[in-house]
Amino acid sequence: MVARSAAFLDRDGVLVRSLLRYGKPHAPTCFEDFEILPGSEKAVDLLRQAGFLLVLATNQPDVGNGLVSREEVERMNEALDRALNLDAIKVCFHGQHEGCDCRKPLPGMLLDAAREMSIDLNRSYMVGDRRSDVEAGHAAGCRTVFIDQGYDRPEKILPDFTVGSVVEAAEVITRNGGTLQ
Numbered sequence: 204m205v206a207r208s209a210a211f212l213d214r215d216g217v218l219v220r221s222l223l224r225y226g227k228p229h230a231p232t233c234f235e236d237f238e239i240l241p242g243s244e245k246a247v248d249l250l251r252q253a254g255f256l257l258v259l260a261t262n263q264p265d266v267g268n269g270l271v272s273r274e275e276v277e278r279m280n281e282a283l284d285r286a287l288n289l290d291a292i293k294v295c296f297h298g299q300h301e302g303c304d305c306r307k308p309l310p311g312m313l314l315d316a317a318r319e320m321s322i323d324l325n326r327s328y329m330v331g332d333r334r335s336d337v338e339a340g341h342a343a344g345c346r347t348v349f350i351d352q353g354y355d356r357p358e359k360i361l362p363d364f365t366v367g368s369v370v371e372a373a374e375v376i377t378r379n380g381g382t383l384q
């Protein structure tokens with residue numbers, strides 16, 4: 204099998220609206236608050252047309268922390284998948300203190316997907332709105348696209364690209380292609 208390039212996409216603040224409380228982003232905890240961001244469909248269409256596999260990679264620690272049920276999060280992810288037709292969905296349901304190896308900034312979800320789907324990580328991208336997304340992408344050997352939503356700035360772990368929206372992220376990725384510069 205020929206290794207393919209992937210776009211690893213964070214969920215909240217990238218494809219789905221994050222709820223801001225006191226300037227900090229939070230994942231929706233009920234389906235009623237779940238909203239797919241405008242531009243998500245266009246972004247995944249651009250990436251798919253350019254040949255990228257689309258892999259959701261999302262931390263959902265509210266499940267491990269008991270703030271939302273796993274079923275509710277899966278209901279949201281299924282709605283997202285129906286809208287965007289993703290190739291794979293990777294979720295870390297663990298709380299911050301459970302010591303798992305899938306929670307970003309660790310690269311576990313990306314490495315698992317790469318193994319399962321024959322993904323060339325060096326020709327792939329991680330797109331996210333938090334420092335932990337950029338760190339996970341770098342740790343996996345991907346290039347990284349940071350969507351600056353104003354609440355997180357990965358100053359020490361510099362992303363390869365910084366953009367203002369998921370559509371801009373897709374445009375940057377398709378412009379740079381799947382090969383290392």
Ligand SMILES: [Mg+2]
Nearest residue numbers: 213215216332
């Ligand atoms: Mg996010």
Ligand SMILES: [Zn+2]
Nearest residue numbers: 295297303305
């Ligand atoms: Zn985990």
